[in-house]
Amino acid sequence: MFFTEPDQQLTEEEFRLIRDLIYHHCGIFFDSDSKYLLDKRLYRRLVHHSLGSFREYYQFLKYHPKRNEELSDIMDILTTNETYFFREGFQLKAYTDEILPDLMKLREKERTLRIWSAGCSTGEEPYTIAMLMLEMGCFLGWRVEIVGSDISQRVVQQARKGVYGQASFRSTEEHYLKRYFVKTPDGYRIADQVRELVSISHMNLFDANRLALLGKMDVIFCRNVIIYFDNDAKKRLIDSFYHTLSSGGYLLLGHSESLMNLSTAFALRHLKNDMVYQKTVAL
Numbered sequence: 001m002f003f004t005e006p007d008q009q010l011t012e013e014e015f016r017l018i019r020d021l022i023y024h025h026c027g028i029f030f031d032s033d034s035k036y037l038l039d040k041r042l043y044r045r046l047v048h049h050s051l052g053s054f055r056e057y058y059q060f061l062k063y064h065p066k067r068n069e070e071l072s073d074i075m076d077i078l079t080t081n082e083t084y085f086f087r088e089g090f091q092l093k094a095y096t097d098e099i100l101p102d103l104m105k106l107r108e109k110e111r112t113l114r115i116w117s118a119g120c121s122t123g124e125e126p127y128t129i130a131m132l133m134l135e136m137g138c139f140l141g142w143r144v145e146i147v148g149s150d151i152s153q154r155v156v157q158q159a160r161k162g163v164y165g166q167a168s169f170r171s172t173e174e175h176y177l178k179r180y181f182v183k184t185p186d187g188y189r190i191a192d193q194v195r196e197l198v199s200i201s202h203m204n205l206f207d208a209n210r211l212a213l214l215g216k217m218d219v220i221f222c223r224n225v226i227i228y229f230d231n232d233a234k235k236r237l238i239d240s241f242y243h244t245l246s247s248g249g250y251l252l253l254g255h256s257e258s259l260m261n262l263s264t265a266f267a268l269r270h271l272k273n274d275m276v277y278q279k280t281v282a283l
Contacts, residue, residue: 098273220250
């Protein structure tokens with residue numbers, strides 16, 4: 001028996017069915033202008049699974065025992081994971097110069113600090129956070145935990161490997177490269193002292209059970225992630241971030257993102273280097 005590649009394009013009905021299924025799975029929303037993108041990028045999955053139509057593919061996504069694996073795989077195809085070390089330097093300066101000193105005072109009794117990089121892609125962001133904290137040198141004796149998470153299994157595997165090429169270092173000063181990386185035939189590998197502070201997990205930000213296991217956080221970095229969501233999904237995510245943050249904790253979004261029309265629960269803090277959001281300190 002020979003398989004014939006599917007020759008029909010994604011119909012409007014099939015587009016809506018698949019789009020809505022993805023939306024309910026992870027909050028990512030594709031408007032009608034994205035129909036061509038889904039058609040072009042998901043076609044290869046039909047071929048991969050020897051399916052004759054997008055209708056069959058929708059049934060696969062909805063009912064097949066390996067549906068969750070497939071949904072994870074197509075996140076790699078449909079989302080952009082481009083990132084690099086020390087991205088958005090002005091915000092990182094606000095983090096080291098203003099946010100961390102504030103949290104040191106708030107957490108001086110517990111001497112524990114937990115930071116979450118939500119949507120960490122290939123890991124440059126959580127490793128950057130770790131390097132900055134090591135450079136500060138004022139958290140000796142503290143329990144510091146940095147969690148990076150992403151919905152893409154592929155980028156999570158890359159982040160765990162911790163080996164990077166030149167493209168990841170476009171904003172990295174030379175002394176960081178010398179101090180916190182080991183040159184290998186495959187690229188630059190993150191040094192163990194950095195890796196020890198960071199754990200990388202596969203996570204769907206809309207998986208309530210998984211989020212509950214994450215525990216409380218003092219800082220959440222979620223930069224250039226909510227741009228993929230519609231307003232309802234954004235509100236749901238921001239609300240979960242609020243409940244995940246400890247009293248006085250901070251939420252850092254991408255430079256083009258804000259909570260305007262999404263939430264009034266956070267206080268907007270005008271710092272010297274950036275504007276960030278803070279959960280009000282409980283008295």
